[in-house]
Amino acid sequence: MEYTVGQYLATRLAQLGLNHVFAVAGDYNLTLLDEMAKVEDLEQVYCCNELNCGFAGEGYARSRVMGAAVVTFSVGAFSAFNAVGGAFAENLPLLLVSGAPNNNDYGSGHILHHTMGYSDYRYQLEMAKQITCEAVSIAHAHEAPCLIDHAIRSALRNRKPAYIEISCNIANQPCTEPGPISSITNSLISDDESLKAAAQACLEALENAKNPVMIIGGKIRSAGCVISKKITQLGKQLGCPVATMAQAKGLFPEEEPEYVGTYWGEISSAGVEELVRNSDCRIYIGAVFNDYSTVGWECQLLDDHDIWISTHHTRIGKKEFSGVYLKDFIPVLTPLVKKNSAYLEQFRAKNHAAKTVTVAEGQAPLTTVELCRQIQGMITGDTTLYLETGDSWFHGMHFKLPNGARVESEMQWGHIGWSVPSMFGYAVSEPDRRNIIMVGDGSFQLTAQEVCQMIRRNLPVIIILINNAGYTIEVKIHDGPYNRIKNWDYAGLIDVFNAEDGKGLGIKAKNGAELEKAVQTALAHKDGPTLIEVEIDAQDCSPDLVVWGKKVAKANGRAPRKG
Numbered sequence: 125m126e127y128t129v130g131q132y133l134a135t136r137l138a139q140l141g142l143n144h145v146f147a148v149a150g151d152y153n154l155t156l157l158d159e160m161a162k163v164e165d166l167e168q169v170y171c172c173n174e175l176n177c178g179f180a181g182e183g184y185a186r187s188r189v190m191g192a193a194v195v196t197f198s199v200g201a202f203s204a205f206n207a208v209g210g211a212f213a214e215n216l217p218l219l220l221v222s223g224a225p226n227n228n229d230y231g232s233g234h235i236l237h238h239t240m241g242y243s244d245y246r247y248q249l250e251m252a253k254q255i256t257c258e259a260v261s262i263a264h265a266h267e268a269p270c271l272i273d274h275a276i277r278s279a280l281r282n283r284k285p286a287y288i289e290i291s292c293n294i295a296n297q298p299c300t301e302p303g304p305i306s307s308i309t310n311s312l313i314s315d316d317e318s319l320k321a322a323a324q325a326c327l328e329a330l331e332n333a334k335n336p337v338m339i340i341g342g343k344i345r346s347a348g349c350v351i352s353k354k355i356t357q358l359g360k361q362l363g364c365p366v367a368t369m370a371q372a373k374g375l376f377p378e379e380e381p382e383y384v385g386t387y388w389g390e391i392s393s394a395g396v397e398e399l400v401r402n403s404d405c406r407i408y409i410g411a412v413f414n415d416y417s418t419v420g421w422e423c424q425l426l427d428d429h430d431i432w433i434s435t436h437h438t439r440i441g442k443k444e445f446s447g448v449y450l451k452d453f454i455p456v457l458t459p460l461v462k463k464n465s466a467y468l469e470q471f472r473a474k475n476h477a478a479k480t481v482t483v484a485e486g487q488a489p490l491t492t493v494e495l496c497r498q499i500q501g502m503i504t505g506d507t508t509l510y511l512e513t514g515d516s517w518f519h520g521m522h523f524k525l526p527n528g529a530r531v532e533s534e535m536q537w538g539h540i541g542w543s544v545p546s547m548f549g550y551a552v553s554e555p556d557r558r559n560i561i562m563v564g565d566g567s568f569q570l571t572a573q574e575v576c577q578m579i580r581r582n583l584p585v586i587i588i589l590i591n592n593a594g595y596t597i598e599v600k601i602h603d604g605p606y607n608r609i610k611n612w613d614y615a616g617l618i619d620v621f622n623a624e625d626g627k628g629l630g631i632k633a634k635n636g637a638e639l640e641k642a643v644q645t646a647l648a649h650k651d652g653p654t655l656i657e658v659e660i661d662a663q664d665c666s667p668d669l670v671v672w673g674k675k676v677a678k679a680n681g682r683a684p685r686k687g
Contacts, residue, residue: 129268130159130295132302136276138165139305140189144552146171146180150196152238153223156295157194169552172573174200176545178207178220183549185216186532190279191549192219198238201248208285209255210537215346217279220287227263227291249289257284265297277308283346283435315447322438322445323456329431329440333405335467336364339387341411342371342535343435351451355409356380358458363465367396369417370521374531378524384471386521389423391668395476406430416535419672420679486637492519492664494636498643499588503529507558508550512543516562518666541570548574551583565591566609576621578653579628586646587655589614593662601673615657627652634659
């Protein structure tokens with residue numbers, strides 16, 4: 125067959141294992157969408173707006189090797205850029221494809237619609253370069269295969285988003301046939317000498333340590349499930365305590381005996397902050413230290429005895445090993461290390477048992493404690509739990525995850541409203557998992573439209589919507605009238621989205637008995653999403669959020685630097 129530029133792009137995505145691409149139509153990308161639709165292995169999934177489209181692609185990338193979104197020029201891409209920035213911050217390979225002006229208009233002096241009103245259209249490409257690892261513009265069909273491959277390869281290698289813009293009159297032009305996908309997917313290989321030296325330095329540090337502890341960070345998420353399994357093997361081989369940072373919740377199997385809980389400074393799991401602080405060798409893998417993860421810069425523990433294993437380099441004490449990649453280093457290191465379980469045994473001897481949560485009286489007003497108790501009962505080994513930016517983060521750290529359960533959050537970018545469209549993209553990829561969202565009313569109002577796409581595709585997502593009258597996380601950082609929002613009939617909104625053919629369910633729960641009934645209904649409903657609106661008092665939130673909020677507010681409010 126004769127390939128066109130659009131077909132070449134779609135074929136490459138299908139070769140990578142993508143079965144879906146998310147899109148919002150606009151006149152600059154219509155021909156491109158027509159051409160991409162001719163590749164049967166790649167289904168187009170349409171979104172309500174470009175921000176949601178970008179987040180849907182980001183959610184898809186959390187399950188697959190990559191996600192992809194197609195938008196139109198300027199009015200579409202500018203909106204999607206927010207989600208691209210989130211994918212960059214969260215280390216997710218999202219490919220944003222934008223239609224672009226006819227190549228005859230470049231340099232013509234023409235003023236076009238959907239532009240800034242002047243004749244230089246390069247501004248979008250320049251903007252994209254700031255939030256991607258690679259940005260290319262395709263204005264000639266013969267250069268399309270090389271540029272498409274280059275952008276995709278960069279995204280996969282860097283675990284970051286990439287950007288491609290294609291002139292609207294180029295998408296249906298003929299180009300060469302794509303070759304083997306291995307030319308794109310073959311990853312970078314670690315420098316062998318540096319790899320051996322890093323492993324030796326790591327062994328020496330571990331041999332000198334009496335109380336090592338492994339701390340898993342959020343960057344592991346982008347490394348894929350294969351690497352997560354190899355890290356689990358390393359933890360078992362070492363036999364030392366293993367903690368996860370908040371953004372890495374679920375990335376180490378919690379039923380393994382080495383797992384001790386969440387490390388999050390003052391709001392860590394019971395005994396974990398002391399465990400990490402007293403360690404003489406902290407092994408950080410994929411760690412991210414920012415003001416949120418360090419509780420306002422108060423728990424950034426890193427000294428000359430510690431080991432820092434990142435995705436692209438390794439640091440052991442004062443020695444830096446560049447060209448040592450995580451995917452290569454962990455398999456080399458694991459068979460060499462010796463078991464040292466003494467520190468774990470000491471921790472277990474202190475019996476840091478979690479508090480037992482009692483069942484609330486059925487007709488009593490619903491509390492977050494009772495809400496989380498019932499959500500805990502919903503979590504199985506095939507559950508993916510999305511924790512929206514806000515109080516859900518802090519409640520989520522206390523859930524006990526059976527092996528196989530996953531938690532997704534967005535703690536670096538921290539965009540409220542992220543969870544609904546991202547979960548839509550994730551559920552398109554993983555419709556058979558038990559997909560649950562914990563989202564607040566304020567966050568939901570930003571991106572609620574994408575629930576209608578869950579209805580459109582009959583995705584049985586369960587949305588636990590916490591109606592507590594505003595932006596609770598902002599209240600605990602810095603309160604003001606701007607944290608109060610207009611109330612909606614959230615459960616009733618599902619009927620609006622259903623219209624004449626939808627099968628979504630909207631349920632309200634004001635007490636434990638009503639919630640229990642709603643949960644059973646949601647678990648049994650397989651023909652579309654179920655939104656359970658729970659009414660919670662505005663002052664009822666996680667105690668951890670209160671502590672964390674004060675620390676972050678203190679960090680935000682530091683006096684200006686002098687000089």
